[in-house]
Amino acid sequence: MAALNNRNLKADAEAIFRAGLQAVDPEVCVRRHLRLDGNRLVVGETAYALDRIGKIVVVGVGKASTTMARAAEAVLGERIAKGLVITKYGHGVPLAHCQVLEAAHPVPDENGVTATRALLDRVAGTGPDDLVLCLISGGGSALSPAPAAGIRLADKQATTRLLLACGATIHEINTVRKHLSRIKGGQLCRRANGAAVAALILSDVIGDNLDIIASGSTAPDPGTFGDCRAILDRYGLWDRIPGPVKTRLEAGCNGKIPETPKPGDPIFARVHNQIVGNISAALGAAEKVARSRGFTPLVLASTIQGEASEVARVLCAIAREVTLSGHPVAPPACLLAGGETTVTLKGTGLGGRNTELALAAAMELDGARSTLLLSAGTDGTDGPTDAAGAFADGSTLRRAKALGLKPAACLADNDSYHCFASLGDLLITGPTRTNVMDLQIVLIAA
Template identity: 65%
Template sequence: MSQTESTRNLREVAETIFNAGIKAVDPYACVNRHLKIADGHLQVGKIHYSLEEINKLYLIGIGKASAVMAQRAEELLGSHIHDGLVISKYRHGVPLSRCRILEAGHPIPDANGVNATKDLLELVSNAGPEDLILCMISGGGSALTPAPAKGISLENKQETTRLLLDCGATIHEINTIRKHLSQIKGGQLCRSANGARMISLILSDVIGDDLDIIGSGITAPDTGSFNDCKEILSRYGLWKKIPKPVYNRISAGVAGQIQETPKPGAPEFVNVDNQIIGSISDALSAAEKEAKRQGFTPLILSSMIQGEASEVAKILCAIAKEIRLSGRPIPSPACLLSGGETTVTIKGKGKGGRNTELALAAGIELSGASQTLLLSAGTDGTDGPTNAAGAFVDGSTASRAVAFGLSASKYLVHNNSYPFFQALGDLLITGPTRTNVMDLQILLLDE
């Protein structure tokens, strides 16, 4: 990356701030803070359970971070665990001693996920009223646990998921529909637990930390409905494009011919306790502290950033320009921080994710700006269907691209952000971080 020494330093600072945010939501540490064993009792948050009164203790996990979460739970619980099963994304597993670990497809569900979910349902159905099921849940659980409802095939779910992803639907919208095409999501797993006590430790990857959206609310009451599914699909122009079996099931649900997912107050949740143990807010707070330690004035703009990635980039860059012009809302050296999950409406046939798309749009907006750098990256280490977490951009990005024969605007139109940054050497590649709390944007303005 042929830049000035100052810009190279900004890149290093941005990565240091990003890593501080990742460390704060390390799943091992999050579980360690919320799960304790003392004096014959299991303490989960502020709730205590006598280990002597638990007949059998089962440990299960779903999501990108679930393997590491289960690893710490295993270390704490040891021989108290009767049986266990964890479903995680390919390359996100870790060695476990008391739980089987199965890997499956994400973000598009696959046959391995179907088979793993069958095993999970079988394990949970072995429990009874005197037993405890401890659940480790993180983002990615929705795609990793496909259990198609009657009349729905895996291919139907895959095609529906692709259509929703390509049109820019939010994770809230996608998961609302996933729950109504499943035998397990939207709290339905609790129906299989035969009255066993269930405790879920949850690492949030959704805006607002909505329990019924994280992992499609596998142990949480569902606030959505078949009517909501039809409204979402209609709004995106997908109602007549979805596979016929999906159309038929949602139509039957709207007509009241299919049982709804369990709602708040349903008997399935009498013995269920859900606890958030980490979120984007924790990552932002840690990033804020590190930015201050690096000599920048930090400002957290929001932990709930959403919308089209390229439009969000324009807003972030507009605030950066205002700082340069007037010193508002904070003076430089400044560090603007935001977190959330943007979307990309696919119009081209390029390769990229929401973070590299945001960065590419920002590179156009920041063209010529000195001492300014933006990093947008996924906390899980992956950005869409790529091996990158995100990308760096600064005031020289657009002009450097020209020297490589690249047009930033053309690559943006074709949703081809990954090859653009790959050519410039500006991708951030971390490998799987084994955590997942959405995305972080770090915008640095030096003096």
């Protein structure tokens, strides 16, 4: 991509994005909240007397679980009696005291079922004198499938695919997931047999809701079977979900199956949850680097959600206002946003929410001479692709058409990936082994 207005905005945007990533490095985040203080282990704001702990068991789920575990091993070393973490294929790192198992994301697979069974066995082997240290990050929902009685893995896979394709939010998807599981929605704590449970959590959801991150394995669940029915009705999925799922949810709505554990349940009496990193931390670091590179930064929101293409239109409208009037900030400016958009699948192409947002932005920015947008996932994976996201500017449409591409048709077919791949404007990071949702960076040169 050519320099815009004598600035290489593409390089600036990537540097700002990577600063955000560095701020939520899982090892750094864990080490801030896990330390030894004499004969005490301090986890977040809770201290445990080591001479009163029988054994320490470490378990983890999520895209960042192995790097979080590496930090825990650096602190605890041989004090770890047993350890097991589950992460996405290709995201593992060598560990000395914790077994690493890999599984599929975002649709669960049999390896995930086997790995989750092993994790539950580790926790079930604890008792009142022990401590279970849980390392939880985004992606944990798909990576820890433990189908409830009467539910097959195939049923969960089909339900997950339907929810992902309809544009449901992660809050809605995880509400349903919790009620089809034996581990989610606080149910991991039922397996701890009265052991103390301390969870360090890297948030990938808007609002840092403990019950939503990785479907809240260590948190009370305010959701109900009735909420699940309402979500599926809202998206017209009730008559499309597998029969066993419908049967279970109907039984739950009729009070024939126990609900997930709610706030106040005694199983949470010795459970402590601590957020160690989130999108706000990433935005704060991005803001500092943007300023150091000569831009006036403005954080618009850390709670962006909605259809990716609609969010793109709003961000580009603000960018146009900056160019035209100098409001709400004068150029050179950096608009920053974070959150998680959705895509309602209507085509058969390849892409994710970030490349879709970028391609929609390209439509809005066509001809703009001084504006660039980068939308990218902090986990390094945008939907089912190997890209984190993509860059778009005022030349994107022109260059695409010169290659014989039809950007509008690509957008309609949800085929944003191939469009940006042809242009060389994908951001490829590889696995970042962290996950705090997505960052949108809009640069407007002077």
